[in-house]
Amino acid sequence: MEILSPFAKTVRTILSIILIIYTTLILFVVAMTLLDSFKTKTDLVTNFTGFPKVFSLDSYKAVLFDDDFLSYFRNSLILTLVGTGGCIFLSSLTAYGIARYDFKGKAFLTSYLFLGMMIPVQVSILPVFLILKNLHLLNNLLGLILVYISSISMSCLVFQKFFHTVPRALEESARLDGAGDFKIFFRIVMPVSKPVLLSMALITGVIQWNDFYMPMVLLGSRATKTLTLAIYQYVGQFAKYMSESMAAVVITLIPVIILYFLFSNQMVAGLTSGAIKE
Incomplete structure (x- = not known):
């Protein structure tokens, strides 16, 4: 069994907290990007960080077919x-x-x-x-x-x-x-x-x-x-x-x-x- 010194335990705890915070931020950004991609333009302006009021595929249609x-x-x-x-x-x-x-x-x-x-x-x-x-x-x-x-x-x-x-x-x-x-x-x-x-x-x-x-x-x-x-x-x-x-x-x-x-x-x-x- 691995035995760590108090200093090593402190460093590991600090690094773990930093990684958890970083991972949480990344997951939040990815989730917001995914949700925003299903919003209409009006909904996106007024409700940038919330769930879509109506799920719309207009953005994907515009990206894949119009462009x-x-x-x-x-x-x-x-x-x-x-x-x-x-x-x-x-x-x-x-x-x-x-x-x-x-x-x-x-x-x-x-x-x-x-x-x-x-x-x-x-x-x-x-x-x-x-x-x-x-x-x-x-x-x-x-x-x-x-x-x-x-x-x-x-x-x-x-x-x-x-x-x-x-x-x-x-x-x-x-x-x-x-x-x-x-x-x-x-x-x-x-x-x-x-x-x-x-x-x-x-x-x-x-x-x-x-x-x-x-x-x-x-x-x-x-x-x-x-x-x-x-x-x-x-x-x-x-x-x-x-x-x-x-x-x-x-x-x-x-x-x-x-x-x-x-x-x-x-x-x-x-x-x-x-x-x-x-």
Whole structure:
């Protein structure tokens, strides 16, 4: 049984209270957003924090059918699925090479990945913008997909930590049977890495799904607009599109909430699987 000092108990109590308050505030905001999305514009102005007098779907109809919101949803879905899949594939391969092989510059490469996590994206946006401009990939989903795929720093470091805990005996047995490096990676290492793969895919996917800054800078045309840019359009004219703003936010939150409830346990297990070496 864990025995805590009085100071540790006090710190734990304070942190618990802070987390409870924070969680309560978040749940309140989400609940108010959901309720407000079912209100009419008149009801929303006069009854912002209360229950709807009449539940109305007019806001959702306006967002989904009057605007081109479904195409924005499609763009965000394509960016997230392809960007996340490419990022996880590239980062897992890179991390496996760093974890299993010795080569010149290995320490530098690891430090470079740490540096990639510490430097804000705003610092590197100008060279990224110029590169995509020279490649004629501005206002193109492919350009942003390539940027998302290259964002491997965090996932690569997590994979690298986990791969150190995978027994080498599994790989050596397969190598004796004639399996090559890629066959070992895809047939042996990847199956035992499913918890970490799922965790990093969910984290990366949510980050890319909610990303606003990169699409704002790199995607300017209406045909490539994402959900976050569409929400910004509504919020920018909030007095005119109050109910539509709420409906747009709810639609954007639905995939994230579903993924959280379906895979929250696996995500926690994946993040902690490489923390303790048995």
